[in-house]
Amino acid sequence: MTSSDKLSNRRAFLAFLAASPVLACAGFSSRWVEEVLAAPLPEQDAVVIKSVKEALNIFDFEPAAREKLSPAHYEFITDGSFNNETMLANRAGFSKYEIRLRRLTGITKVDQSIRLFGVNWDSPIFISPIGRMNAYHPDGAMVVARAAKTTRTLQILSGSAIILESPTAMDAVNSARGEPVWVAGLGDTLTPAVVRRIEATGSPVLVWTIDDGGANTIGAKSVQRAGVRDLDRGADERCAGCHGALPQISRIQSSTPMDVLGAVGALMGENSVKLSWDDVKRVRDMTKLKIVLKGIVTREDAALAVQHGIDGVIVSNHGGHEDASGRGTIECLPEVLQGAAGKIPVLIDSGFRSGADVFKALALGATAVGIGRPHIWGLASFGQEGVETVIEILRRELQVMMAQTGAGSIAKIRRDSLVSVG
Ligand SMILES: Cc1cc2nc3c(=O)[nH]c(=O)nc-3n(C[C@H](O)[C@H](O)[C@H](O)COP(=O)(O)O)c2cc1C
Structure with a gap:
């Protein structure tokens, strides 16, 4: 129901009450009723939650994160590329499927566990890799690792240079997680040396992200172009990887990687687009690690992945x-x-x-489902507790859907629980 629908329903109700003799008998004036009912209904975002316990669903973490983040960092995590075509389509796509609920399923217990590459996980919901985690929390990767540990969640860590070039940083993340996290390498960065570094982290799986190269994320750049500075980060070495280590840095004038690049400069830089399936063969021959290609969106490429000895794929468009x-x-x-x-x-x-x-994804046949931005909203707003609560809310919602469709376990989720619409 839209807010204008809500308003017109309220007006109709108001007119009915104001004309009703019942009210006067009960000692209420029609003016009082008018005042009470004419007050606008608070929307969900009227309140920015101050504690994870107030969260009604995971969307509550976004405004809470926004309050904590600098404008550019908030825009960078929120925005999509070009005019947000794909980001909006990701959400709109879910409305093309509806769920057929069964009644009286008698299900009192739901088992969400899955087995992936010989390992059991408590839930099919995993944490997708997000680069530059320090932008969202001073100890981003560590905090997410702790939350992944307490919730026994599969965590894929973005293998940015900062993490990979510092074995101690990787050790710290793995020890916070209690076991090696999966590491994601980006695009054309997978040289033999980088693959060796990923192997040395103990990661059982090399996630290879191959969908970068079309980014022109406007939001953060608009903030930068307008000259809005976030913080004086010159002295903070955690920021140097993105912002350079200059004191009083002005990104607009500096030549650091986070300079404002107009569309012409931003598009088609160093990235996956120039790679080919020969590179997949090259990297496949380089390592015995399991390789999961992240960013596959077509039948043809999935078949090629199988042909090239790839162990799994992630259907992804980088959000x-x-x-x-x-x-x-x-x-x-x-x-x-x-x-x-x-x-x-x-x-x-x-x-x-x-x-x-x-x-919906599980019913179509997916093995596991990743969340990118939502865990960052949790991280930025409430740290470890925020990430844990985002995961917990999604798990509980999944539990309800499984119970309502008669699926006591992931294997019992049925394709015919979905109807395609439109
Ligand atoms: C700001 C941002 C940074 C990201 N960084 C990486 C990255 O370093 N490596 C990677 O494989 N994917 C990266 N991704 C993509 C995520 O892993 C994931 O595919 C995406 O966030 C999922 O969509 P969602 O945010 O709508 O949940 C990034 C996404 C965003 C929004």
Whole structure:
């Protein structure tokens, strides 16, 4: 129901009450009723939550994160590429499927556990890699690792240079997690030396992200172009990887990687677009680690991944951060599953915001579902507790959907619980 629908319903109700003799008998004046009912209904975002206990769903963490983050960092995590075509499509895609609920399913207990590459996980919901975690919390990677440990969640860590070039940073993350996290390497950065470094972290899986290269994320750059400074970060070495270590840095004039690049400078830089399947063969031959390609969105590429000895794929468009295809990942999932033909697990992320979204992907045949921005909202707003609560809310929502469709376990989730619409 839209807010104008709500308003007109309220007006109709108001007119009815004001004319009703029942009110006067009960000692209420019609003016009092008018005042009470004419007050606007608070929308969810009227309150910025001050504690995780107040969260009604995971969207409550976004405004709470916004309060804590600098404008540019908030925009960078929020924004999509071009005009947000793909980011919006990720959300819109879920409305193309509806869930057929069963009644009286008798389910009192739901088992969400999955097994992936021989390891059991408590839930199919995993943490997707986000680069530059320090932008959202001073100890971003560590805090997420602690939350991943307490919730027994699969965490994929973005293998940015800062993390990989510092074995102690990686050790700290792994020890906070209690076991090696999966490391994601980006695009054309997978030289033999980098692959050796990833192997040395103990990561059992090399996630290779191959969908970067189309990013022109306007929001953060608009903030930068307008000359809004966030912090004096010159002295903070954690920021140097992105901002350079200049005191009183002015990104507009400096030549650091986070300079404002107009669209012409931003598009088609060093990235995955120039890679080919020969590179996949090269990296496959370089390591015995399991390799999961992140960013597959078509049947053809899923089939090629299988042919090239890849162990799994993640249907992903970087949360709409790197392309303007206008295709949501939930819409790409069926064809990727066809291409993979049951030979390798198919994971997915981009746009997942509720247990119902997660359920839809599982019912279509995905093995696991990742969350990017939502765990960062939790991280930025309430640290470890925020990440844990985001995960917990999604798990509970998934639990409800499974119980309401008669699925006591992930294996019992049925394709015919979904209807395609439109
Ligand atoms: C600000 C930002 C930074 C990201 N950094 C990385 C990265 O370093 N490596 C990577 O594989 N994916 C990265 N991603 C993509 C995420 O892993 C994930 O695919 C995406 O966030 C999922 O969509 P969602 O945010 O709608 O949940 C990034 C996404 C965003 C929004």
